[in-house]
Amino acid sequence: MKYLLRTFLLLSMLVAWPLAGAQAQRGGGQQRQERLSQLESARIAYLTEKIALTPEQAQKFWPLYNEFTGKRRDLNLRLRRLRPNQADGLTDQQLRDNLNQSFTLRQQEISLEKEYFDKLQRVISVRQVGNLFLAERQFTREVLRRVASRPSGGPDGLDD
Known part of the structure; x- marks a missing residue:
């Protein structure tokens, strides 16, 4: 049950992040901060899931x-x-x-x-540490893939 809840949370954050990014393009710095906060929350959920933290x-x-x-x-x-x-x-x-x-x-x-x-x-265990470094790279690749697939935005994908 915990696995399903964490997976749902992770997926919903990864889906919500690009939508929040589209809204933030219409706003200013506060919306950029909100996007970064959402991204950080997604990263925490992703890493927690991938390294199976108790x-x-x-x-x-x-x-x-x-x-x-x-x-x-x-x-x-x-x-x-x-x-x-x-x-x-x-x-x-x-x-x-x-x-x-x-x-x-x-x-x-x-x-x-x-x-x-x-x-x-x-x-944490050595296996979890190894999974952490791998999960960091995977998360970064996924975020870059999503930013690159956005219809508009600057080279960093975080334009205000």
């Missing part, structure tokens, strides 16, 4: 996972800021420095994943 595990897992994703998001943001739109405006030294900083940030991301792999194993 309520006890979920209570310990989500704060740790949110900490991890926040740190990972920060590293990715810093990495994106280093990538210039055009390399023509930079000197060779600036390009070299940017590339070296990019390598450092990517290495930090690997270290972060290793650190949280160890931490997550204290809360």
Whole structure:
């Protein structure tokens, strides 16, 4: 019964997200926030289902996972800021420095994943951790597929 309820919740969120996106195109920043909130809810439901979290595990897992994703998001943001739109405006030294900083940030991301792999194993099984990383990629692919299939919207699919 729990499986059916979670599956229904997940499917309804994944179906509702593109509809909310269409409505949000007519509105402003608040609707964008609502869409992102809905997307986050769908992600939580999806990951909870895919890694089969018990309520006890979920209570310990989500704060740790949110900490991890926040740190990972920060590293990715810093990495994106280093990538210039055009390399023509930079000197060779600036390009070299940017590339070296990019390598450092990517290495930090690997270290972060290793650190949280160890931490997550204290809360959920190694199989669940493996399923988590797989489910993250699957969820991202599904969201990108849905955004790409939308009739309108910008390149990120999150236009206001």
